Structure formats: structure tokens, C-alpha cells
Amino acid sequence: xxxxxxxxxxxxxxxxxxxxxxxxxxxxxxxxxxxxxxxxxxxxxxxxxxxxxxxxxxxxxxxxxxxxxxxxxxxxxxxxxxxxxxxxxxxxxxxxxxxxxxxxxxxxxxxxxxxxxxxxxxxxxxxxxxxxxxxxxxxxxxxxxxxxxxxxxxxxxxxxxxxxxxxxxxxxxxxxxxxxxxxxxxxxxxxxxxxxxxxxxxxxxxxxxxxxxxxxxxxxxxxxxxxxxxxxxxxxx
Numbered sequence: 001x002x003x004x005x006x007x008x009x010x011x012x013x014x015x016x017x018x019x020x021x022x023x024x025x026x027x028x029x030x031x032x033x034x035x036x037x038x039x040x041x042x043x044x045x046x047x048x049x050x051x052x053x054x055x056x057x058x059x060x061x062x063x064x065x066x067x068x069x070x071x072x073x074x075x076x077x078x079x080x081x082x083x084x085x086x087x088x089x090x091x092x093x094x095x096x097x098x099x100x101x102x103x104x105x106x107x108x109x110x111x112x113x114x115x116x117x118x119x120x121x122x123x124x125x126x127x128x129x130x131x132x133x134x135x136x137x138x139x140x141x142x143x144x145x146x147x148x149x150x151x152x153x154x155x156x157x158x159x160x161x162x163x164x165x166x167x168x169x170x171x172x173x174x175x176x177x178x179x180x181x182x183x184x185x186x187x188x189x190x191x192x193x194x195x196x197x198x199x200x201x202x203x204x205x206x207x208x209x210x211x212x213x214x215x216x217x218x219x220x221x222x223x224x225x226x227x228x229x230x231x232x233x234x235x236x237x
Contacts, residue, residue, distance in 0.1 A: 023054035034086035067092035073099035082112030101202030105235030109212035134162035207231035
């Protein structure tokens with residue numbers, strides 16, 4: 001935990017001056033679970049260390065039982081989710097989507113938000129996209145930064161991770177993207193795919209970034225951490 005805290009404080013010093021909103025006294029729910037391969041607990045630990053530096057009022061919850069009660073969800077300003085695959089009961093889906101539609105923000109990364117609950121299409125409609133493939137598995141690619149309030153001072157950067165191929169909602173506001181090569185599938189050469197986006201869902205805001213197959217990536221790539229944390233803050237109620 002000390003390792004995480006040191007890195008979070010270091011990254012905070014690099015990124016905070018460029019984005020003035022903050023999480024102080026905001027009520028945040030961090031939900032983790034699902035497939036262990038994406039290390040959801042580690043992601044939750046990294047986020048928790050950062051939330052401490054932000055003086056947020058936060059709660060960490062393991063499992064989607066956190067979505068059982070709508071009234072409880074409505075007390076939060078933001079939900080940060082890291083649950084790859086997993087199952088969501090129709091009532092939990094209804095509670096979560098209603099909470100966001102009412103104004104509670106939701107944010108997350110990689111499969112923890114963009115490949116959750118494969119049978120829940122209302123959830124996917126809210127998020128704005130769904131993972132379908134990562135051609136070549138772990139590859140090197142460039143993240144192209146687009147002009148936006150969340151990307152000020154952030155330059156294009158190269159990463160080595162899973163490059164997500166997603167089915168997306170045309171209504172999303174893309175702030176970062178990448179381009180696929182012909183390896184291993186020639187028919188997707190030069191396909192441009194969103195890497196990070198923001199969108200509205202009713203009165204709520206949604207932020208997603210597809211990086212983070214291993215949550216440590218956010219500690220290794222300053223640009224990825226900046227996008228993630230700015231997006232989380234943007235999504236606040």
C-alpha cells in the first residue's frame with residue numbers, strides 16, 4: 001500500500017495544476033469484482049489511495065450487491081466501477097441506470113467498465129460502448145489525444161497493453177483514440193477506435209478509458225493517469 005501511495009502522490013503533483021475541479025467532500029462509491037484477471041482489487045486500492053489525497057468521502061464495496069438499493073446509490077456523487085464480466089440482476093441494473101440518469105456520475109477503465117455485464121444491454125447503452133476483441137492481445141500502439149478540456153497539456157503517447165476493439169455509441173464524445181494495424185487481422189488495418197470518451201446519460205455523466213489491462217499501467221504512464229483522474233473528476237454530479 002505504501003508503494004501505491006508514493007506513486008499516487010507523485011502523479012498527483014504532476015497532474016493537479018492542470019485541472020482545477022476536485023473531489024473534496026464528495027461522496028464516492030468504488031465497486032470492484034468480477035474476473036480476477038484484470039486485478040480489480042488492485043485497481044480499487046490505487047483509486048482509494050488517490051481518493052485519500054483528494055479528501056473525498058468514499059466507500060469501497062466488493063461485488064454488485066452495492067447496487068441492490070437505489071436510495072443508497074442516490075446519496076453518491078460518483079461511482080467508480082471495476083467489474084469485468086460478472087452478472088447483474090435486472091433490479092441492480094435498473095437501480096444503477098436510474099441513479100446515473102438522475103445525476104450520479106460513473107467512471108472506470110478497461111474491462112472494469114467497458115466489458116461488464118455482457119447480458120445487460122441497458123447498462124451498455126448507458127456506458128456508450130462494449131468490448132468485443134483485443135487483436136494481437138498485448139501490443140504497442142500510440143494513443144492519439146484529441147482537443148478537449150480534459151486533455152489540455154496531454155500529448156500523444158505510446159503504450160503496451162491490450163488495444164480494445166469496441167462496439168460504440170455514435171453519441172459518445174471521444175477525447176483519445178488509437179489506430180489498428182493489419183496484424184493479426186488485415187481487414188481492420190487503419191481502423192480508428194476510441195480509447196477514452198465522455199458522455200451524458202440523462203442528468204448523469206459517464207467517463208471511460210480502455211487502458212488498464214493491468215492497473216499498474218496508470219502508475220507507469222503519466223498521460224493515462226491524467227486522463228483517468230480528470231475523467232473521474234469530470235463525471236462528478
